[in-house]
Amino acid sequence: MSTQQPLSLTERRKAATQLDIARAAAELFAEHGPDGTTAEAIAQRAGVALRTFYRYFRSKQDAVAPLLSSGAERWRSLLATADPAAPLAETLERAVTEALAVRDEEGAEQLDRTRGLLRAGASDSALRAVWYRVNQDSEERLVPVLARLAGPDADPLEVRLAAAAATDAIRVALETWSGTDAPTTGPGSPGALAVRCLRELTGGMRLLGH
Numbered sequence: 001m002s003t004q005q006p007l008s009l010t011e012r013r014k015a016a017t018q019l020d021i022a023r024a025a026a027e028l029f030a031e032h033g034p035d036g037t038t039a040e041a042i043a044q045r046a047g048v049a050l051r052t053f054y055r056y057f058r059s060k061q062d063a064v065a066p067l068l069s070s071g072a073e074r075w076r077s078l079l080a081t082a083d084p085a086a087p088l089a090e091t092l093e094r095a096v097t098e099a100l101a102v103r104d105e106e107g108a109e110q111l112d113r114t115r116g117l118l119r120a121g122a123s124d125s126a127l128r129a130v131w132y133r134v135n136q137d138s139e140e141r142l143v144p145v146l147a148r149l150a151g152p153d154a155d156p157l158e159v160r161l162a163a164a165a166a167t168d169a170i171r172v173a174l175e176t177w178s179g180t181d182a183p184t185t186g187p188g189s190p191g192a193l194a195v196r197c198l199r200e201l202t203g204g205m206r207l208l209g210h
Contacts, residue, residue: 075099100191118178169197
């Protein structure tokens with residue numbers, strides 16, 4: 001089981017403010033594009049002072065990082081509480097499917113915001129850099145989670161490769177989906193694509209029983 005400590009009230013408030021700013025940034029990027037959006041406009045939309053914006057984020061593109069990383073955080077949370085006795089390949093697929101599942105309107109909106117940000121990133125190198133950084137951070141955070149599931153005798157190199165492949169599976173799935181008009185559920189959805197990518201990328205890994 002995970003030993004992560006619950007967030008304090010101050011930390012929860014900080015996270016909520018960051019998410020408010022991130023949503024405001026995503027909305028303005030969708031309306032005006034990154035080039036047509038300023039940090040001042042994002043702060044105003046989020047209802048915070050400009051100094052508060054810069055307390056949390058270095059740039060307007062950096063402000064969307066909490067939105068882009070939220071799916072990975074859900075996935076790691078699911079894996080952190082998974083049963084180590086279960087086959088790791090099945091655990092990974094189940095967690096991917098659950099993390100990208102759309103169960104309500106809010107979930108669909110979140111995926112649509114991600115699609116809009118990834119599309120905007122095609123012409124904004126700073127926004128792409130945020131997306132790559134979010135994925136790198138996710139991969140690094142995933143290593144100890146998978147190490148727990150794989151057990152103490154697992155080869156550290158194989159654990160690291162599994163974390164890289166799993167992270168890339170979701171990244172490629174979301175990037176592929178964002179370039180289409182496919183729905184958030186069913187064939188062609190992020191969840192379906194992520195499972196396909198995961199199987200392709202991990203098909204030869206001994207750690208996953210292949």
